[in-house]
Amino acid sequence: MQTYMFPIKIAFITFPFLAFFITFPFVIYQYRKYSYINIFRNLILYSFLLYLIVAYYLIILPLPQTTDVRSLQSDGTKYYQLIPFNFIFDFLKETNVIFAKPSTYINILKERSFLQAAFNGILLTPLGIYLRYYFRKDLKSTLLISFSVSLFFEITQITGLYGIYNAPYRLFDVDDLILNTFGGYIGYLIAPIFTFFLPKSNKLDDDIDLENLNVSYFRRFLAFLIDWFILGFIPNIENNILLENIVIFIYFICIVYFTNGKTLGKYIVKIKIKGKNKRLLFKEVFIRYGILYYCVFGVNKILFKTIDINKTEFVNYIIIVMFIVIIINLLIFLHVLLCVFKKDSELFYEKISKTRNVIETSKKN
Incomplete structure (x- = not known):
């Protein structure tokens, strides 16, 4: 019995690492195929993965201590x-x-x-x-x-x-x-x-009911990661503020407007931005992403840059700037935290721009 218990124990140890490794592609597949994540389906499929790992380990473990088994x-x-x-x-x-x-x-x-x-x-x-x-x-x-x-x-x-x-x-x-x-x-x-x-x-x-199903913050964050992963391939974007602002304007404002609410990241996870009308207005997109990227992220970047430039001088001034940075980000963090735990709540830039994320249901799988 110990012969069989050892591979099973190793399977349970390695399962979390393998599950984590496949989580993002697996989640994207679920979004693409079903347009949402079904918890019960996930339990079934992850249990199936665990079973396959156990079965495979049972036929290969324990491994010989040397590759020269002959x-x-x-x-x-x-x-x-x-x-x-x-x-x-x-x-x-x-x-x-x-x-x-x-x-x-x-x-x-x-x-x-x-x-x-x-x-x-x-x-x-x-x-x-x-x-x-x-x-x-x-x-x-x-x-x-x-x-x-x-x-x-x-x-x-x-x-x-x-x-x-x-x-x-x-x-x-x-x-x-x-x-x-x-x-x-x-x-x-x-x-x-x-x-x-x-x-x-x-x-x-x-x-x-996909049309009335809320878009999870995990799904939105995944789209955000995909978008910035793609933009990360643009040379020198992190060190060139002008280039970064131009890219943000083109990618998050112009492209979203012309595609009626989608970046590549949002397209992959099957969500889009929706305004008051069926067709997204340029004004709505500009206000939404202008507040997020030019105000929130932009102000943070300017303040951190100020701290970095003047870190050897004006000590009192730097302390004040750091205090402002902490207060601003703490307030934003608390706001996001409340929205995450409170259903049907909108982030501040969504309320101001009157836009929201919805699930893309135009194409059936």
Whole structure:
């Protein structure tokens, strides 16, 4: 049992790091496909990711301590087993069960050959459940995918983790293909038992009104990060105030006006700026982003620049400027914090410009 617990423990340790690594592309995919984030769908998909990590670690861990595994193996080491259902003969050869005595049947739960066959049968059973419930695959597709995943596992083993090791450190076994695929089949059959109380996966979005759904601050921040990541490729933009202001005017004001509310970042996460009318006015865009970038960010930049230029002189003056910077940013921070925790609230520059973020619903996926 310890042999199986070690890979599971490592999977739970590495899962948060892998989940964090894929979060941004995963969230963008969700926004592009569904136009919003469904918490239940996320739980299902992240649990599926965790399952895949556990399954993969179970077939590769523990790793050998050296890449030269061939030197640790005896001559004639067998790397593959191609006789179907050989696990039955292994069980009959090794078992201490006396079939005429039912009282000995309990011993089967302690025997290596049975546990190994049971493990290979159970390994892809959850996959069958996921495929039928969430991905809505039929039996034929489930069997094909289960077999393909099992074949991937066996190829991983026979290639010594794709050449990392100079020889296989686990056996390629055709019985594993049979048992893994059978496990996927069992998972498909029992899926309704495990998912009876869960909402149907094809109805998760039925009651969602995208037109009246609030745009989360996380979604807005993600669009902001994408926009400034793109602008970061413009040479010398951070050190040239004039260039930065021109870029801001073109990108956040002119482009948003001509696209009726979208930057590239907003387009990627499927949101846009909306004014009082169906068509966004130039005045609305100019006020919105003028306040945000030229006033808020601009004033901050000027004050910090003032501090940097005069840091060796006028000590009292610098203290006053620093105090002003702290007060301004503290007030803005508190305002944003209140808006984040209070639903249907607007940031100050949105109220002044009479604009807001809405979900882009013009294109159906």
